Amino acid sequence: MKKTLVSASIVAAFAVGSLAGINISRADLQKSTQEHLVMATNWFQTSAENKALQIQTYNVAKEELAETMVKKIAKDKKNKKKAKPAAVVLDIDETVLDNSPHTAWTIKNNVAYPEGWDEWIHMAKAELIPGAKDFLLAAKKLKVDIYYISNRTEAERADTVKNMKLHGLPNLDEKHLLLKSTTSQKGPRQQEIEKTHEIVMLIGDNANDLSDIFYKADLNTRYNNVDKIAKDLGVKYIQLPNPMYGDFEGAIYNYDFKKTEDQKAADRYNALKTMK
Ligand SMILES: [Mg+2]
Incomplete structure (x- = not known):
């Protein structure tokens, strides 16, 4: 389709009505700095594929955890002195709670x-x-003892617990909900848990939730480091999808979030791998 035709069809599509009270014209779309998030958010919020993938991922995690525990109980029997209770560690945002309505709001308000x-x-x-x-x-x-490691802050603790309690989620006490104090790096908080527990599973939408080998790593290193945990993916490391944001995006900007929206757009464009 020619570009003019695309423009014309978008204008036609948006001219007929308003979306939640916000009228959008082609000119508005061209001024938007958040337009790149529309498709990712559409996919996250409305696609059967995302919902299926999320349920599938948790189904696999459930089965693997049961299997891991059978093996661990047998291993611990042989080695009583060194045996530690099992723990599973989950991220919160886009792992347990769905914040896509916030992303959708940012798009509509540019x-x-x-x-x-x-x-x-x-x-x-x-x-x-x-x-x-x-x-x-x-x-x-x-x-299995359940821990949450999130980069929400202490100031957000009460509302986070309130939200999770509404859904009847377990282990929302201070000891099991480790929020960000000094660093967004999750390894140090995982090591705290490992003083008393054996972490048998980590679940997150950001590769950094699974291992520090991804933390602040450049784009290629981040991508290639997946190979280092490949055999434990779906077993110990459980990766959920999130195309809306994450360190995959940060890596594209070289973690320089002070860049202007135009510079970020150029970085995203330059990161594309083309057919020729
Ligand atoms: Mg997350």
């Missing part, structure tokens, strides 16, 4: 994160990621 984020957290109305609660209840049944 603002970028963290605009509106505090208000969204305070609303405490995020829905669950499909499959997450089923998994958590199964882990509880298997007597």
Whole structure:
């Protein structure tokens, strides 16, 4: 389709009505700095594929955890002195809670994160990621200790707990909910848990939730480091999808979030791998 035809069809599509009270013209779209997030957010919020993938991922995690526990109980019997209780570690945002309504709001208001984020957290109305609660209840049944490691802040603790309690999620006490204090790096908080527990599974939408080998790594290193955990993916390391944001995006900008929206757009464009 020629570009003019695309433009004409977009104008026609948007001219007929308004979206949640916001009228959008082609000119508005061209001025938008958040337009790149529309498709990713559409996919996350409305696609059967995302919902299926999330449930599938948690189904696999549930089965693997049961299997891991059978092996661990046998191993611990032989080695009573060194045996530690099992723990599973989950990220929260886009792993347990769905914050896509916040992303959708930023798009429609042409603002970028963290605009509106505090208000969204305070609303405490995020829905669950499909499959997450089923998994958590199964882990509880298997007597696996559940920890959450999130980069939400202490100031956001009360609203986070409130939101998760509404969904009847387990282990929301201070000891099991490790928020960000000094660093967004999750390894140090995982090591704290490992002082008393054996972490048998880590679940997250950002590769950094699974291992520090991805933390602040450049684009190629980040991509290639997946090979280092390949045999444990789907077993110990459980990766969920999130095309809306994450360190995959940060790596594209070389983690320089002070770049202008235009510079970020250019970085995204330059990161494309083309057919020739
Ligand atoms: Mg997350």
